[in-house]
Amino acid sequence: MLLSRNWFGFRPNKNFCTLTEFPSKLLVKMARSALDEMSDSGAFARTASTFRNFIQKDPSSQFPAESGRYHLYVSYACPWASRCLAYLKIKGLDKAISFTSVKPIWERTKESDDHMGWVFPTSDTEVPGAEPDPLNGAKSIRELYEVASTNYSAKYTVPLTESAEIIRMFNSEFNGIAENATLDLNPPHLQSQIDKANEWIYDGINNGVYKCGFARKQGPYNEAANQLYEALDKCEEILGIQRYICGNTLTEADIRLFVTLIRFDEVYAVHFKCNKKLLREYPNLFNYTKDIFQIHGVSSTVNMEHIKRHYYGSHPSINPFGIIPLGPDIDYSSPHDRERFSA
Numbered sequence: 001m002l003l004s005r006n007w008f009g010f011r012p013n014k015n016f017c018t019l020t021e022f023p024s025k026l027l028v029k030m031a032r033s034a035l036d037e038m039s040d041s042g043a044f045a046r047t048a049s050t051f052r053n054f055i056q057k058d059p060s061s062q063f064p065a066e067s068g069r070y071h072l073y074v075s076y077a078c079p080w081a082s083r084c085l086a087y088l089k090i091k092g093l094d095k096a097i098s099f100t101s102v103k104p105i106w107e108r109t110k111e112s113d114d115h116m117g118w119v120f121p122t123s124d125t126e127v128p129g130a131e132p133d134p135l136n137g138a139k140s141i142r143e144l145y146e147v148a149s150t151n152y153s154a155k156y157t158v159p160l161t162e163s164a165e166i167i168r169m170f171n172s173e174f175n176g177i178a179e180n181a182t183l184d185l186n187p188p189h190l191q192s193q194i195d196k197a198n199e200w201i202y203d204g205i206n207n208g209v210y211k212c213g214f215a216r217k218q219g220p221y222n223e224a225a226n227q228l229y230e231a232l233d234k235c236e237e238i239l240g241i242q243r244y245i246c247g248n249t250l251t252e253a254d255i256r257l258f259v260t261l262i263r264f265d266e267v268y269a270v271h272f273k274c275n276k277k278l279l280r281e282y283p284n285l286f287n288y289t290k291d292i293f294q295i296h297g298v299s300s301t302v303n304m305e306h307i308k309r310h311y312y313g314s315h316p317s318i319n320p321f322g323i324i325p326l327g328p329d330i331d332y333s334s335p336h337d338r339e340r341f342s343a
């Protein structure tokens with residue numbers, strides 16, 4: 001999430017909350033966690049983010065892009081939050097926009113009900129990488145949503161606003177203060193190609209692994225797994241002829257794909273039953289993942305300890321004893337062969 005420091009807590013309702021439509025007619029009740037987002041057919045059906053305000057470069061806009069004004073709440077475990085963090089580093093915005101990571105394992109967020117979600121540690125040392133909420137002193141991400149909107153009753157996610165939109169804002173709206181302002185991960189001449197790639201990669205891979213993992217019936221699982229491997233095979237083929245998904249320049253499509261690939265063999269292959277083929281059995285995809293991991297700043301956004309502890313420890317319906325598998329412990333900083341494609 002992105003919260004504006006100078007208005008959050010003062011005028012939250014008017015400015016923060018714009019309710020979007022509730023997309024899935026199939027949902028039986030309002031989902032309070034991804035584990036509840038289930039259609040009648042047993043398929044995982046993700047709901048859309050709620051808070052959708054835009055930060056703009058125009059200083060007279062409602063939410064102007066200013067250094068020190070915004071704070072990003074993340075979990076290192078979460079791929080959606082991690083794509084925002086990757087942008088923060090790649091665009092050189094980490095001095096202008098502060099961020100805090102929650103603890104990796106979901107806990108009870110209130111004593112009065114049984115909701116399980118993201119919570120902050122009580123000290124900097126409780127869980128390395130996680131920090132207490134520096135702005136609002138909140139105990140949980142849920143508490144932040146409740147400050148922003150008194151009648152909010154959907155999921156309490158990180159980031160709090162839609163990550164697909166946050167990364168677009170980071171790319172274009174903060175260039176007055178970004179250290180890497182000239183880097184455009186959405187160049188106009190590639191825009192439609194990026195949008196198209198995002199669509200099938202989101203459906204088949206980013207959300208596809210969740211559709212495999214959260215399916216409660218064999219049919220939806222089979223469908224999601226087949227779609228996942230079709231999409232991975234397609235990526236493997238594309239990456240056999242060019243360095244990145246949309247050509248020989250890095251784009252948004254690569255960052256969006258990377259956050260899922262880096263979690264694939266360590267988590268999704270086991271926890272979400274994506275085991276038909278491992279990432280490291282795809283030579284192009286595996287080397288490509290190392291290539292992106294080695295972009296300056298990106299490795300600092302990958303905290304495998306948080307990633308593994310979160311997934312294996314927060315979904316008791318999938319992994320009731322919370323046992324974390326030992327392997328495979330892949331070294332993504334080892335050499336790759338992607339330089340053979342010249343820009």
Ligand SMILES: N[C@@H](CCC(=O)N[C@@H](CS)C(=O)NCC(=O)O)C(=O)O
Nearest residue numbers: 033034078080156157158161162163
């Ligand atoms: N559409 C959101 C999705 C974010 C999301 O689903 N985050 C997950 C963590 S990976 C979350 O916070 N889930 C909380 C829950 O399901 O209760 C975005 O991309 O910003």
